[in-house]
Amino acid sequence: MKLPRILITAMRSGAGKTMLTCGILKAMKMQEINPASFKCGPDYIDPMFHKTVIGISSYNLDSFLCGENGVREILKKNGAGADISVMEGVMGYYDGIAGISSEASAYDIARITDTPAVMILDCKGLSVSAVPCIQGFLHYKEDSRIKGVILNRLSPMMYGRMKEMIEVQTGIKVYGYVPVMKDCALESRYLGLKLPKERKDTEDKLTRLGEQILKSVDIAGLLELAENAPELQEKKTQGYTSEMVENLAENAQYSTESVRTKDTVRIGLASDDAFCFFYQDNLELLQEMGAELIPFSPLYDKQIPENLSGLLFYGGYPELYAEELSKNESMKTSIKKALNGGMPCIAECGGFMYLQEYIRDESGTEFPMVGFLEGKSYPTGSLKRFGYVTLTGGRIFGKEAGGIPAHEFHYYDSEVCGEAFLAEKPMSNRSWKCMISTDTVLAGYPHIHYYGNEKIPENFLEQCRRCREQEKRARERDRT
Numbered sequence: 001m002k003l004p005r006i007l008i009t010a011m012r013s014g015a016g017k018t019m020l021t022c023g024i025l026k027a028m029k030m031q032e033i034n035p036a037s038f039k040c041g042p043d044y045i046d047p048m049f050h051k052t053v054i055g056i057s058s059y060n061l062d063s064f065l066c067g068e069n070g071v072r073e074i075l076k077k078n079g080a081g082a083d084i085s086v087m088e089g090v091m092g093y094y095d096g097i098a099g100i101s102s103e104a105s106a107y108d109i110a111r112i113t114d115t116p117a118v119m120i121l122d123c124k125g126l127s128v129s130a131v132p133c134i135q136g137f138l139h140y141k142e143d144s145r146i147k148g149v150i151l152n153r154l155s156p157m158m159y160g161r162m163k164e165m166i167e168v169q170t171g172i173k174v175y176g177y178v179p180v181m182k183d184c185a186l187e188s189r190y191l192g193l194k195l196p197k198e199r200k201d202t203e204d205k206l207t208r209l210g211e212q213i214l215k216s217v218d219i220a221g222l223l224e225l226a227e228n229a230p231e232l233q234e235k236k237t238q239g240y241t242s243e244m245v246e247n248l249a250e251n252a253q254y255s256t257e258s259v260r261t262k263d264t265v266r267i268g269l270a271s272d273d274a275f276c277f278f279y280q281d282n283l284e285l286l287q288e289m290g291a292e293l294i295p296f297s298p299l300y301d302k303q304i305p306e307n308l309s310g311l312l313f314y315g316g317y318p319e320l321y322a323e324e325l326s327k328n329e330s331m332k333t334s335i336k337k338a339l340n341g342g343m344p345c346i347a348e349c350g351g352f353m354y355l356q357e358y359i360r361d362e363s364g365t366e367f368p369m370v371g372f373l374e375g376k377s378y379p380t381g382s383l384k385r386f387g388y389v390t391l392t393g394g395r396i397f398g399k400e401a402g403g404i405p406a407h408e409f410h411y412y413d414s415e416v417c418g419e420a421f422l423a424e425k426p427m428s429n430r431s432w433k434c435m436i437s438t439d440t441v442l443a444g445y446p447h448i449h450y451y452g453n454e455k456i457p458e459n460f461l462e463q464c465r466r467c468r469e470q471e472k473r474a475r476e477r478d479r480t
Contacts, residue, residue, distance in 0.1 A: 003079050003085060003229070003232045005116075006118055006229070007088075007106060007116070008020065008087065008088050009120065010089065010093065010119060010121075011119070011133065013091050013092070016120050016152040016178070017088055018046050020209075020213070021037075022206055023178070023206070023210055023212065023213040024222070025050060026206050026210030027211075027214045028219065029053065030211075033084065034082050035082055035084050035085070035086050036078055036081075036082035036086070037058040037085070037086050037087075038074075038075065038079075038085060038086070039058060039059070039061070039087070039088050040088065040089050042060065043060070044276075044315065046058075047060065048276075049202075057078075059280055059281055060281070061074060061087060061109050063103065063108050063109060063112055064103070064388050065405050065448075067452065068112045071112050073451070075232065078281075083223075087113075090105070092106075093107050093117065094106075094140060098425065098428055100427060101427060102141070104388065111145065114145075114229065114233065117145045119150070120150050121134065121152060122153055123154040123177075124153040127162065130165075131166060131169045147172060147225055148173040148175045149173075150174075150177065150217060151174065151177040154178070155179065159177045162174070163177075175225075179212070179216070181208070181212065183205070263290050264291070264292045265292065265464045266292050266468075267292065267461075267464060268294050268305050268308045269283070269293045269296070270297070270298050270312065270313045274324075274350070275313060275315070275316040277315035277350065278314055279450075285450050289458065289461050291461060291464075293312075294308065298335070300328075302328075303331055309468040310345065310460065310467065311335070311339070313347040313348070313350075315349035318350045318353050318354045319362075322359045322365075323367055325367070325369065326359075326367035326368050332369065332371070335370050336370050339355075342440050342470070344441070344467055345440065346441075346460060347441070347443040348443075348445075348446070349408075354370060355372045355373045356374065356375040356376060356377055356416070357369060357374060359412075373436060373443060375415045375416030376414065377412050377413070379412055380413050384408070384411065386408060386409055387407065387408065387409075388426055389426075389446060390404070390426065391446060392404075392421065392424065394435060394437045396459045396460070397439060397440065398438075398439040402453065404453045405448075406423070406447060406452075407446065407447045409447070414445075417433070417445060418436035419434070420436055421437070442460070
């Protein structure tokens with residue numbers, strides 16, 4: 001299919017990818033261009049900034065979590081109908097699995113989707129040296145797909161000379177520049193950028209970025225580059241080449257044979273400032289499989305919605321709202337009662353922490369949480385078990401599911417992380433036990449994208465329907 005697209009990348013993290021990607025999206029919106037946006041890799045926060053700009057959801061493209069067919073399907077499904085699909089890279093362009101491979105890198109996404117890449121070059125303290133830097137990236141892979149650069153943090157006085165030098169000596173196009181814009185910097189914390197809604201001036205910053213990019217970046221040229229991208233091909237996946245995930249290739253594919261049904265079942269989705277890390281495709285896939293998602297707030301609501309047959313608690317920042325979550329006793333009571341009664345539940349990372357007995361904040365204060373699961377979560381001051389893993393050896397809601405690609409990214413740890421699965425890091429000898437898995441609960445620190453193994457949402461919803469039928473029979477018995 002014809003799908004205009006570009007990928008925005010950089011030599012490293014911190015070079016301005018998110019800021020410039022958001023600025024480019026904003027500039028396009030100002031010109032009444034209709035973009036779709038995507039984030040390479042497993043990050044939750046950058047897509048929130050994309051959504052703030054374009055007003056619609058942004059999607060993740062991750063070849064480890066979703067497989068090659070899954071990446072192409074997500075791009076095709078969500079890019080169709082847009083004037084252009086803009087993908088933001090992850091880390092440095094070639095940085096992938098285990099820090100020693102280009103698998104699951106931004107380059108890997110460009111390769112899988114046959115997408116032209118434009119590199120953000122941070123020019124702070126850089127001039128002639130920009131040329132060998134660009135040449136190195138161009139020639140590291142024969143099919144680098146790098147077609148141009150945008151010069152970030154560059155003086156307008158230097159732009160004309162830098163553009164000519166780079167284009168003459170590297171043969172690729174310079175699509176413009178962005179000067180130093182300190183007042184538009186996006187603030188960070190330990191899990192990444194602060195959330196867009198945490199700053200009242202976020203939209204003002206993004207507007208100023210868009211206005212600057214309209215002045216100094218060749219938006220028409222980027223559109224032309226995107227228009228000339230090859231048709232998106234349906235390809236048989238090559239699977240993973242690393243030994244650790246070789247046996248996972250069959251599972252880590254998007255399947256068109258999964259259960260799609262009109263038999264809807266009501267699922268409560270925790271969604272507020274404390275629980276806000278979602279893969280949009282996970283939510284949409286659940287809906288395609290028959291989930292009616294009912295958002296509720298563990299922070300502000302008094303209890304879970306009525307007539308639910310399942311609960312979802314994804315990640316976020318429960319530690320930042322530990323006191324408020326703890327004080328909402330009626331909500332905690334309603335959740336614990338439902339789960340003790342057998343209501344199926346998935347809880348990831350922050351959601352897992354919330355269902356445990358306590359969360360200890362950085363000051364050392366311990367706040368009682370739901371208490372359905374044993375254990376206490378506590379800050380460690382550093383990333384724990386960071387990166388991609390393959391989960392094996394466990395069952396999902398009482399059924400076999402095969403290998404599961406997953407990702408961990410957390411500064412908190414728990415006294416009780418579970419032992420249902422073995423988590424193995426690719427291209428590494430490191431492994432550990434994790435996750436709590438019963439017939440009704442799947443909980444732990446790993447984040448899972450359902451395109452990597454659709455047995456997870458299938459088994460979950462099957463158990464939710466079973467719960468619904470049991471509740472229905474119980475009500476009928478009560479009436480008689």
